[in-house]
Amino acid sequence: MLDNSITCRLPAAASVIPDAAMSDYTTFRLGGACPALIDCPDADTLTASAHVLADADVPFMVIGQGSNLLVADGGIGSVVLRYCSEKTPLIEFDGFRVRVSGSTLLDDLARITVERGVGDVSFCSGIPGTVGGAIAGNAGAFGRQIGDVVESVRLMEGDGSVKEVPGEALQFAYRSSILKESGAVVLDALLNLEAGDIATMEAERERILELRRTKHPDWKNMPCAGSVFRNVEPTSAADRRQAAGWFLEEAGARNFRVGGARLFEKHANIIVAEPEATAMDVFQLSEKMIAAVREQFGFELVREIKLLGAF
Ligand SMILES: Cc1cc2nc3c(=O)[nH]c(=O)nc-3n(C[C@H](O)[C@H](O)[C@H](O)COP(=O)(O)OP(=O)(O)OC[C@H]3O[C@@H](n4cnc5c(N)ncnc54)[C@H](O)[C@@H]3O)c2cc1C
Structure with missing residues (x-):
């Protein structure tokens, strides 16, 4: 929770959601709470809110639509400023x-x-x-x-x-x-x-x-965050970047599942979260995918999605 002495200094246009569930603000629809989420509809509200938090030494981070994030089930310790005008393109x-x-x-x-x-x-x-x-x-x-x-x-x-x-x-x-x-x-x-x-x-x-x-999965009905891993850098100047999904297919990951997390049937580099999934299920499934490619090809896939909180 944000202290009242801080909340009252925030600009009027900032809407503060105390103990906000990050599952409501990420396309994976997973993750625990943050101490407060401050919705900032425009740049002035964002900068004024950041000033107030910085002055009070309150750690914060900025997110957009949360479409590239996996937030831990235990949530995150910092205040979240959300900068996403879904209804009004500027x-x-x-x-x-x-x-x-x-x-x-x-x-x-x-x-x-x-x-x-x-x-x-x-x-x-x-x-x-x-x-x-x-x-x-x-x-x-x-x-x-x-x-x-x-x-x-x-x-x-x-x-x-x-x-x-x-x-x-x-x-x-x-x-x-x-x-x-x-x-x-x-x-x-x-x-x-x-x-x-x-x-x-x-x-x-x-x-x-x-x-x-x-x-691709319809993320509004099938929670996900797009490609989990970066495509693979070429091993020689002549090669093109290679799809991480190809390596995952070859490594036999197609039918991998952990709890409620599974691979999308049409794309091996996308994890979808079923209703019972936890963020830890998604994390452990991604670890299993990394291990399969390491075993078969001898290199480490690198995550494209950003992990927030403790895994
Ligand atoms: C179904 C699906 C398909 C996708 N397809 C693609 C694709 O084809 N190509 C592709 O590149 N990506 C794809 N993505 C991933 C995702 O859409 C992109 O990474 C997107 O740009 C993330 O934007 P966001 O606002 O959701 O960022 P968030 O997920 O909210 O944040 C991601 C990172 O960006 C930072 N950030 C957010 N806003 C700002 C800001 N204003 N200034 C500075 N940093 C900021 C955050 O701090 C965080 O580190 C896909 C995702 C899904 C769910």
Whole structure:
């Protein structure tokens, strides 16, 4: 629980949920409580809340839509600031340059830019999560990644201070950026896009959404967090990155299960949580998958999902 003397200093737009169950804020729908979750609808509320917590020496972390997280059954010790505007996309257009809030859903960004004939982030169609979470992890699909179109970002540091940095400073790499280590938060980003043909992009978006419908679990009905492991780096300069799912199939992991956690039938790199699953079931299943690939191929798979709390 957050002390009353701190709660009363938070901005009016911040809604505080004491002892919030993290299962309500993650797509795995697993995990115990945090001392308080503070829902921040916009950047001003987020920075003002961070200032109050930093002044009071209260540890906090920022999440978006919780689509890349596995929170332990015992919960987490730090206060959670949630920066996710599910209902109101915050996007401004200046020709083909687009200023988008880190709290905007990535799929809303894809949809709205397609509708405006501004291309081309249609590859983001159907990827859950926020623009901020996507930039932090350099989310992508079909060989493209969000970092390629980031001109600059406005970042909030741990003490609540704000600065604008160019995209290159974020050191984008495969599913990674410097933000994963620094913990700085994307308040908003300036994207440098291009002209696109609306009909072509709409068709491409529909093709991608259909592909996802057939190959990925519907996370709203089947709790998961997308790919559990990073794809595997090439062993020589000539090789392409190889799908972690292929190694898992070859290692015989397809029918692995621990408690209520099992592999998705159409994709060996995705764990789905059945209603009785615990976060520990998911963690232990992922350990079993790592061990199977180690035994068969002699290397360690690396998790893409972020573990929070004690496992
Ligand atoms: C069904 C499904 C399919 C998926 N498919 C893909 C895919 O094709 N490609 C892909 O790349 N990913 C995919 N993912 C994973 C996930 O959608 C992405 O990683 C997404 O970008 C995470 O965003 P989020 O807002 O949910 O972040 P969260 O899960 O809330 O947080 C993840 C990390 O980002 C940090 N973070 C969150 N917001 C910010 C911010 N504003 N500034 C800085 N750091 C922040 C958090 O502190 C945390 O460390 C998939 C997930 C699911 C469930």
